Amino acid sequence: MTRANWEVVIGLETHAQLSTQSKIFSGASVAFGAEPNTQACAVDLGLPGVLPVPNRAAVERAIRFGLAVGAHIAPVSIFARKNYFYPDLPKGYQISQMEIPVVQGGSLRIQTKAGEKIVNLTRAHLEEDAGKSLHEDFQGQSGIDLNRAGTPLLEIVTEPEMRSSEEAVAYARALHALVRWIEICDGNMQEGSFRCDANVSVRPLGQKEFGTRCEIKNLNSFRFLERAIEFEIKRQIELIEDGGQVVQETRLFDPDRDETRSMRSKEDAHDYRYFPDPDLPPLCISEEWIAEVASGMPELPKSRRQRYVNELGLREYDADLLTATREAGEYFEALRAAANGVDAKLCANWVNGELSAAINRAGLELADAKVNPTQLAALLVRLADGTISGKIAKELFEIMWSEGGEADALIESRGLRQISDTGALEGVLKELIAKHPDQVEEYRGGKDKVFGFFVGQAMKATQGKANPAQLNALLKALLLGG
Amino acid sequence: MRFTEEDVRRVARLSRLALEPKEIEGFQQDLSQILDLAQKLQAIDTTNVEPLAHPGSSSVFLRADLVTETDQREAFQAVAPEVDRGLYLVPRVVE
Numbered sequence: 001m002t003r004a005n006w007e008v009v010i011g012l013e014t015h016a017q018l019s020t021q022s023k024i025f026s027g028a029s030v031a032f033g034a035e036p037n038t039q040a041c042a043v044d045l046g047l048p049g050v051l052p053v054p055n056r057a058a059v060e061r062a063i064r065f066g067l068a069v070g071a072h073i074a075p076v077s078i079f080a081r082k083n084y085f086y087p088d089l090p091k092g093y094q095i096s097q098m099e100i101p102v103v104q105g106g107s108l109r110i111q112t113k114a115g116e117k118i119v120n121l122t123r124a125h126l127e128e129d130a131g132k133s134l135h136e137d138f139q140g141q142s143g144i145d146l147n148r149a150g151t152p153l154l155e156i157v158t159e160p161e162m163r164s165s166e167e168a169v170a171y172a173r174a175l176h177a178l179v180r181w182i183e184i185c186d187g188n189m190q191e192g193s194f195r196c197d198a199n200v201s202v203r204p205l206g207q208k209e210f211g212t213r214c215e216i217k218n219l220n221s222f223r224f225l226e227r228a229i230e231f232e233i234k235r236q237i238e239l240i241e242d243g244g245q246v247v248q249e250t251r252l253f254d255p256d257r258d259e260t261r262s263m264r265s266k267e268d269a270h271d272y273r274y275f276p277d278p279d280l281p282p283l284c285i286s287e288e289w290i291a292e293v294a295s296g297m298p299e300l301p302k303s304r305r306q307r308y309v310n311e312l313g314l315r316e317y318d319a320d321l322l323t324a325t326r327e328a329g330e331y332f333e334a335l336r337a338a339a340n341g342v343d344a345k346l347c348a349n350w351v352n353g354e355l356s357a358a359i360n361r362a363g364l365e366l367a368d369a370k371v372n373p374t375q376l377a378a379l380l381v382r383l384a385d386g387t388i389s390g391k392i393a394k395e396l397f398e399i400m401w402s403e404g405g406e407a408d409a410l411i412e413s414r415g416l417r418q419i420s421d422t423g424a425l426e427g428v429l430k431e432l433i434a435k436h437p438d439q440v441e442e443y444r445g446g447k448d449k450v451f452g453f454f455v456g457q458a459m460k461a462t463q464g465k466a467n468p469a470q471l472n473a474l475l476k477a478l479l480l481g482g
Numbered sequence: 483m484r485f486t487e488e489d490v491r492r493v494a495r496l497s498r499l500a501l502e503p504k505e506i507e508g509f510q511q512d513l514s515q516i517l518d519l520a521q522k523l524q525a526i527d528t529t530n531v532e533p534l535a536h537p538g539s540s541s542v543f544l545r546a547d548l549v550t551e552t553d554q555r556e557a558f559q560a561v562a563p564e565v566d567r568g569l570y571l572v573p574r575v576v577e
Binding site: 145 | 496498533535536538540541542543544545546547548549550551553554555558559564566567568569570571572573574575
């Protein structure tokens, strides 16, 4: 297989479960993990005589998303019926949006090793989820749980603009971070709150027309998304190079075997016979409503990142990390607010350095960090005003992380205060110089490296508490002045 | 426009309708007439006409996001053909 001669084309469709209390068209609860069918009401069951009534909060979340990706929010959009037969869809149709979706266009910025890229969105539309079919344990029968039926989803569709599994994963991660950032979806992939379908095709380099695509369904982790796409690319290239043809079909990824498999023949499956749902008049969204939602939006990752670079002078790398998740940004903001007067770069270094290393070591989430922003702020204030040295600050952080406690109290009780008393430091240095006449000679003879030796010895003698700047200045004077 | 026998069978299959062979001819005629009517409508020039999904101009009513339904599983399942451990049972479906 000669991958280099082929171009990969990927588009993603992502289903984000909207973080509402009740369903999109009924007042049944959407709480996860309830006993089967205890949260499936007459509307969800498709019983005769019921009518769907849309949930305002689901629409509001679609507006938030549209604003966050710079999309057009349709003043009028239409709910449509997507018709197919399956036991976990009791009405015989899914209420979705077809010709006129609520969110149109928009884009998302992604970051890969190759740099920055903008992925354009085609649309995002509101729809209801189906129920669940369980095939095991029921001899010759399937069990149907309709608790999930009617759960509000936002299906977010990209243009076929991604060119590698790396880009697809970067997009999925950016989208995942965004929907959580604007609090429209909890992003829980194990529970199926955020799942991706990948449309994958390949074409010879330079060819304009797209190749025939396959759709890989229900990828519920970033790793599976990457592996499924990689397998599918290889499968399609090998198939074509062996003289075969890709058949347009839906495929399922099997993580145990690390392969995709054909799911169903598409003979009739794509004939969904969409038509406007006569039960639901047009969904109208006023300018006023959009403005109201906009006023309640948090600062978005993109503009926050720009602010960090332009106004706070952070490196792009640090700004990226601090805006990768809402939690990181919130921690940093809280730290800045509490660490009055401490340089923003120092704060960023600590969040992305010591703090993030400690979190990774402990396998925790930022929300569970054992040193909260106020505590870290107190530490950084003491570091910035010279009370403690950088080295001691790291030690102090370790103590606070493993044993708890507040910076100021620990500095006093453990005697961590940096020696800034010139007299005391001078004494230590003079003693050192007297003890190492050979090294003093070497230094005076032009061997600058020996300076580091004295710094190390002085730090050792003061248990790291010497003020580094002061130490350097004094040491230089003493060595040269002899 | 003429609906073929195969067209009727296909629509019936999509709708999960079991047709007797002798019924097909009748449906061919009925459906062809409906298509003829649609074709007549399509002859009208609608260049400057806004597409209309619904008659009337009102917006759909939106409800507040509140859980208002209680668990009525027992009542619903009383009329189901078969249930087991809270699940509705149907003939096995596997893809």
